[in-house]
Amino acid sequence: ETGVTQSPTHLIKTRGQQVTLRCSSQSGHNTVSWYQQALGQGPQFIFQYYREEENGRGNFPPRFSGLQFPNYSSELNVNALELDDSALYLCASTSRLAGPSTDTQYFGPGTRLTVL
Amino acid sequence: AQSVSQHNHHVILSEAASLELGCNYSYGGTVNLFWYVQYPGQHLQLLLKYFSGDPLVKGIKGFEAEFIKSKFSFNLRKPSVQWSDTAEYFCAVNAFGNEKLTFGTGTRLTIIP
Numbered sequence: 001e002t003g004v005t006q007s008p009t010h011l012i013k014t015r016g017q018q019v020t021l022r023c024s025s026q027s028g029h030n031t032v033s034w035y036q037q038a039l040g041q042g043p044q045f046i047f048q049y050y051r052e053e054e055n056g057r058g059n060f061p062p063r064f065s066g067l068q069f070p071n072y073s074s075e076l077n078v079n080a081l082e083l084d085d086s087a088l089y090l091c092a093s094t095s096r097l098a099g100p101s102t103d104t105q106y107f108g109p110g111t112r113l114t115v116l
Numbered sequence: 117a118q119s120v121s122q123h124n125h126h127v128i129l130s131e132a133a134s135l136e137l138g139c140n141y142s143y144g145g146t147v148n149l150f151w152y153v154q155y156p157g158q159h160l161q162l163l164l165k166y167f168s169g170d171p172l173v174k175g176i177k178g179f180e181a182e183f184i185k186s187k188f189s190f191n192l193r194k195p196s197v198q199w200s201d202t203a204e205y206f207c208a209v210n211a212f213g214n215e216k217l218t219f220g221t222g223t224r225l226t227i228i229p
Binding site for chain 2: 029031033041042043044045048054058085088092094095096104105106107108109110
């Protein structure tokens with residue numbers, strides 16, 4: 001157990017719908033990153049949040065958006081769902097002080113999203 | 117942009133066999149290197165990491181990895197595997213000063229009792 005929690009565990013949506021996934025970071029961690037892991041692939045970086053602002057983004061369209069709250073928890077929102085969005089969505093947290101952290105990122109169990 | 121290659125997609129070994137999983141990365145600058153493991157039904161866990169110093173790093177559960185800068189490699193090794201090592205193994209890299217992790221596609225390891 002890493003202390004990073006995600007909800008829900010599983011989710012089934014239909015194409016075109018919107019979804020919100022949630023992540024609570026490990027105690028003391030102020031930086032949250034989101035990753036998408038398609039079946040048979042390694043996780044791919046979506047974006048990162050630090051001090052409630054997006055701080056780095058991977059190759060994902062704007063319909064992937066997020067939020068970070070004052071308690072450092074985070075949400076990932078995906079609009080206009082497509083079939084290819086079916087994947088395991090992982091949240092990872094780490095602690096950053098003055099600059100980018102060299103500390104380990106700790107991953108949550110993920111949310112399995114299925115788009116029909 | 118950095119990339120990571122894991123050439124072994126599925127490895128099957130008997131218990132007590134030695135293990136080496138390959139990982140090569142592509143990036144011109146200073147990197148941090150990681151091996152994560154995902155046991156069936158569990159979340160990604162850190163096995164070991166290299167930031168600087170001794171290129172031979174030791175991790176949990178008897179795993180070790182060697183960073184060879186000239187070969188852009190960070191291979192994972194274990195002298196004697198156990199059935200409980202059955203899992204998916206991911207090599208990852210981030211550029212120094214950037215927390216974004218780039219993962220390889222993973223190697224599925226199956227240990228036969």
